[in-house]
Amino acid sequence: MNSVDLENITKVYGGTTPSVDDISxxxxxxxxxxxxxxxxxxxxxxxxxxxxxxxxxxxxIRFGDRDVTKLPPHKRDTGMVFQNYALFPHMDVTGNVVYGLSMRHVGKEEKRTRVAKALEIVGLDGYADRRIDQLSGGQQQRVALARALVIEPSVLLLDEPLSNLDAKLREETRAQIRQIQQRAGTTSVYVTHDQSEAMAMSDRIAVMSAGTLHQVGAPREIYRRPATSFVARFIGRSNVLEGVVEGVESRRLAVRLDGGEALFAPIVADTLSSQVVKGDRVALSLRPETLRIDPVEETTGAPVGAIRATVRMSEFTGSSCVIWLRYGEQDLLATIPDTDDLPRDGEDVLLRPDTGRTWVVAP
Incomplete structure (x- = not known):
């Protein structure tokens, strides 16, 4: 079994502030x-x-039932893909891919078989004799991936391997990496700062900030049910509004925002919404696509379940329109379907959040 378990991992360099703080x-x-x-x-x-x-x-640190905490890298049975690929420019594709097998004293015939298989997996069969400088950035990245896979590691580790590619190639290559990993079936740990990359590729994501772990979950869970205001803001776009729990009903909370309006949020078992009580300070995460814009019908205030805000500007993005608004001292964002009847800059409107998609997070 090639699982990876981290138990209370901490790393402190010279000072007192941990670079990684008690992660499990x-x-x-x-x-x-x-x-x-x-x-x-x-x-x-x-x-x-x-x-x-x-x-x-x-x-x-454990791989399956093996404690590898004190083992050197070459005894952990991992394959590593680095940010700069770390390929040998004086070797051809085969020379780069076979290197790890040569270091392990694998027989000649088995080398040939495994290199051919690895190149096939990454879609580079036919490139075995190419020089590294004859390859595109995406192809070089796949050579690095083949070199990591050819040793048949227990765990594949990838450290921002797409950061040197342009946006279009990065998008194409991330799909290829995911397909390759699924074909190989190798347990993989991937590092990135790119939220889109993480959302598109991952089975699960661990969101980190300042050495601490904020949330672990599937992409859709993290997007729709962020655990903290940091996760809400970092994963996609979100409007985060703070307030105080004013009432607790059987299925929903009423939260009085600092701006004075009251909004509702669902109570979901085993989340923060099910643990708070009246008087607790919380924040609400409102995704832009969950907001409806209505005209203001009264001269002052806003009805319960809505926010009164002022339109700053509108952007046409093709299939939708992005509306920038001002609420008190805070900027808000709403995404609505394209329409010829957009609110005008400077106009006051009512924002009505989808209560089912309003999420309680730690402030």
């Missing part, structure tokens, strides 16, 4: 698992501790 998570056998967060959040440090390049200050 499990990557399932054959899973594509992504560590996601902004630069400096500790995701690459976590990956390098899994690889064995960095030793944790405390905690335990």
């Amino acid at each position: 998570l499990t990557v399932g056998d054959g899973e594509f698992f992504t560590l996601l967060g902004p630069s400096g959040c500790g995701k690459s440090t976590t990956l390098r501790m899994i690889a064995g390049f960095i030793s944790p200050t405390s905690g335990t």
Whole structure:
């Protein structure tokens, strides 16, 4: 079983502030698992501790039932794909891919078979004799992936492997990597700061910030049910409004926003919404696509379940329109279907959130 278990992993360099602070998570056998967060959040440090390049200050790392915490990298049975690919420019494609097998003293015939299989998996059969400088960036990335897969590792580790590609090639290559990983069935841990990349590729995502773990879950779960205001803002776009719980009913909460309006949110078992009580301070995550814009019918205030805001500007994006608004001192964003009847800049409108998609998060 090629699972990866991190138990209370902490890494402290010279100072007192941990780069990685007491992280525990499990990557399932054959899973594509992504560590996601902004630069400096500790995701690459976590990956390098899994690889064995960095030793944790405390905690335990297991691959299946093996404790690998103190094992050197070459004894962990991992394949690594680096940000800069780390290919040997003086070798052809075969030379690069076969390198790990040569270091393991694999027989000549088995080398030939495994290299051919690896190149087929990554879609580069027919490129075996090409020089590295004859390949595109995307092809070089796939050579690096083949070199990692050819040794048949227990765990595949990928450290921002698409960051050097342009936007279009990055989008194409991320789909190829996901397909390759699914064909190979290798347990994989992927590091990126790109939320779109993580959402498109992953079985599950761990969202990190400042060395701490904010949430682990499937992409749709993290997007629709963020655990904290950081996750809500970092994954996609979200309007996060703070307030105080004013009432707790059987299926929903009433939250009085700092701006004075009252909104509702569903109570969902085993989430923060089911744990708060009247008087608790919370935040509400409102995704732009869950907001409806209506005209203002009264001269003051807003009805319960709505927000009164002022339109700042509108953007036509093709299939939809993005409306920028001002609510008190806060900027809000709404995404609505394209229409010829857009609200005018400077006009006051009512924003009505979809109560079922309004989510309670930690402020």
